[in-house]
Amino acid sequence: MRAARLIKMVLLLQSRPSMTAAELARELEVSERTVTRDAQALSEAGVPVYADRGRAGGYRLIGGYRTRLTGLARSEAEALFLSGVPGALREMGLEDAASAARLKVSAALLPSLRDASRTSAQRFHLDAPNWFTEPKSPELLPGVADAVWDDRRVTARYRGREGEVERELEPYGLVLKAGVWYVCARVADGGSFRVYRIDRFTAVTAGEARFERDEEFDLPGFWAERAEQFARSILRAEVVVRLSGDGVRRLPYVVDPASAREALAAAEAAHEDGWLTVTLPVESEQIAHTQLSGLGPEVEVLAPEGLRARFAEDARRLGRLYGT
DSSP states (O other), rough: HHHHHHHHHHHHHHHHHHHOHHHHHHHHHHOHHHHHHHHHHHHHHHHEEEEOOSOOOOEOOOOOOOOOOTTOOOHHHHHHHTTHHHHHHHHHHHHHHHHHHHHHHHHHHHHGTTHHHHHHTTTOOOOOOOTTOOOOTTTTTTHHEEEEEETEEEEEEETTTTTTEEEEEEEEEEEETTTEEEEEETTTTTEEEEEEEEEEEEEEEEEEEOOHHHTEEEEEEEEHHHHHHHHTTTTOEEEEEEOOOHHHGGGGSSSSSSHHHHHHHHSSSTTTTTTTEEEEESSSHHHHHHGGGGGGGGGGEEEEEHHHHHHHHHHHHHHHOOOO
């Protein structure tokens, strides 16, 4: 623990002209007194750490000292490529590996380039979850992430539609979609590839056995295909609606965009009044009622009759609320 902290301290000082005790304490997550002791230990070990006294003082390396501890470990190199998504790194338990990798890269850069990590962080930030949601990191995510990175089989208990089931899985990859974590895994011993929501795992145990990864497996391609299949599979019903010109423009913002575009492309020409009749695939009448309500008077439901009756009742209630 202390050895890793001392290495990190050297790399921090190597990547910057000087740092105060308070800055080092904040980066290393220790007290300023611990920083003082660590600096003394490094000096006694032959690392030329020099302390400048006074209000503008701090710690620095002298004599052009360069450590050779800049080689990246595999976990650090992999985490470095994910460093643009700090929230995801933290939830997977890879924040420390990414921090160490960035320090090593900074230490290896020319002095004129050592602020690259700071300047890039001030120019790009990824905030993955949707607005008005508070995503929760699944408790079992770090264990699943470890298994994914080590190609280790896991035994997982999962809450499905028919109750809890237990599976032995080969976890190939993780996907973060709109704040929700999924794992793409193959059922052990030659089974099919499936997608599981990690927050529905009730238990995950990683064994010592490793699986041999199919090198032709393409995580982005697999996810895109399954996501499209899922989106289409839940659209089990159809509604027929009339849309004003404004309703046509707004339709992709209230229902599945791909389904809206396909339905609009398949529709016949608009009527003389400018309204367009569209047959739209939806998940259910209830969900269609919620979604299409967002179009207000720019949509008229023609079928099914039950959904039209819901909108008619909405119109009567609104009339009572706003009528004179």
